[in-house]
Amino acid sequence: MSGWVAVAGLGPEAEDLVTPEVRAALAEATDVVGYIPYVARVAPRAGLRLHASDNRVELDRALHALEMAREGRRVVIVSSGDPGVFAMASALFERLETATDFAGTEIRILPGITAMLAAAARAGAPLGHDFCAINLSDNLKPFDLVEHRLRHAARGDFAMAFYNPRSKSRPHQFARVLEVLREECEPERLIIFARAVSTPDEALRVVTLAEAAPEMADMRTVVLVGNSQTRRVGPWVYTPRGTSVAGAAG
Numbered sequence: 001m002s003g004w005v006a007v008a009g010l011g012p013e014a015e016d017l018v019t020p021e022v023r024a025a026l027a028e029a030t031d032v033v034g035y036i037p038y039v040a041r042v043a044p045r046a047g048l049r050l051h052a053s054d055n056r057v058e059l060d061r062a063l064h065a066l067e068m069a070r071e072g073r074r075v076v077i078v079s080s081g082d083p084g085v086f087a088m089a090s091a092l093f094e095r096l097e098t099a100t101d102f103a104g105t106e107i108r109i110l111p112g113i114t115a116m117l118a119a120a121a122r123a124g125a126p127l128g129h130d131f132c133a134i135n136l137s138d139n140l141k142p143f144d145l146v147e148h149r150l151r152h153a154a155r156g157d158f159a160m161a162f163y164n165p166r167s168k169s170r171p172h173q174f175a176r177v178l179e180v181l182r183e184e185c186e187p188e189r190l191i192i193f194a195r196a197v198s199t200p201d202e203a204l205r206v207v208t209l210a211e212a213a214p215e216m217a218d219m220r221t222v223v224l225v226g227n228s229q230t231r232r233v234g235p236w237v238y239t240p241r242g243t244s245v246a247g248a249a250g
Contacts, residue, residue, distance in 0.1 A: 003069035005105060007089045009082040009112020010041055014198035017113050025076050025110055033065045034078035034088070042078060056139070058091035066095070066102040081114040086135045086163055116161040119194030119222045122204055124236030126192060126224050131159035131239075136166075136177060143173060147180055154184035159230060159239050162223040166214060175214040181225065185209055190237055192224040193217055206237055 006025045011017035026032065031049045032042050039052040053061055065075045079087035089109050096102055120127045132153050136146055153160055166174035181189070187210035195203045195218070205216060209225075217223055230239040 002106070003072040003074060004108065005065050005069045005075045005077065005092070006108045006110055007077045007079065007083040007087075007092055008110040009079055009084075009087070009114075010038060011113040012081060012115045012118040012198045013041075013196070017118065017198055019110070019112060022110050022112060025108070028074050029076040030073045031065075031068050031075045032078055033061055033068075033075060035061075038078045038080055058088060059095045062088065062092040062095035063099060065092070066099065066105055069105050070102065079112070081116075082112045083109055084111070085114050085116070085133065115163070115194075115197060115222045116224070118197045119192065119204075119224060120161075122194060122197055122202075123192045123206065123224065124233075125238040126190070126226050126230055127159050127161065128239040128241055129159060129227060129229075130156075131161065131227075133161045133163065135163045136173060137164040138170070138173070143176075146173075147176065150177060150180050151184060154181060157227045159227045160225040162217075162225070164219060165217040165221055165223050167219050171214065174217055178209070178212055178214065181209055181212075185225075186228065189228070190226040190230050190232070192226075192237060193221055194224065195221040197222070206232075 008022040008025055010022065026042060029048060031051060032039055033051045035055055036052040039050050042050060044050065051064065061077065065077050068075045077088045077092065081087065083089040116133055134146065134149055134153065138146060187208060189209040191207055191209055191212050193205040193216045195201070226237065226239055230237060
């Protein structure tokens with residue numbers, strides 16, 4: 001039996017946001033590997049082994065998946081959102097780069113709906129023009145680099161999506177993020193705090209930069225920052241597709 005590894009995105013949390021392609025891979029799998037809360041989203045069944053592990057062991061998790069695939073097992077590594085956005089796809093290839101004896105392993109990356117895109121859809125179209133995504137955690141990079149990228153994204157007038165904005169261990173950092181934004185952007189800049197999108201706990205809050213406070217975000221929140229032209233229309237927030245909406249073509 002030929003084994004394989006699929007890295008799958010489970011979407012933000014709602015079951016109806018899991019793609020058919022990911023469902024099919026999970027139905028074929030003999031093993032599911034991932035961070036504890038993500039593995040918990042996979043329904044147990046006969047013949048399926050669930051291998052849940054703690055955070056910050058991504059490279060070990062990737063190696064375990066490759067080893068099982070070499071034994072002929074069909075392994076799905078699960079991530080939330082999309083596996084290529086601050087998730088396990090990159091960790092798998094990072095591990096593969098140093099474990100060259102697994103180079104012939106069949107690998108598939110199965111996209112999913114990111115929290116960023118789910119939040120944007122709830123709000124309207126705040127990412128309708130050029131945008132960037134920044135992980136505010138300093139677990140894998142120094143916070144000086146986070147601040148550098150944030151400042152230049154603001155100067156480039158990108159709309160921005162922030163992942164991992166504020167944890168109990170680093171509550172001060174998001175306060176600094178807001179300080180940098182206030183140094184670079186106008187007070188009327190729109191900010192969306194989207195918490196637990198697609199779950200019963202979902203909450204969406206739209207404020208101006210002047211009104212934003214660190215306590216509005218936690219680790220279940222995606223923060224979307226508009227560009228200088230992002231605006232409201234009725235209950236929605238959107239960013240025009242270009243530098244002017246006049247004469248825009250569909």
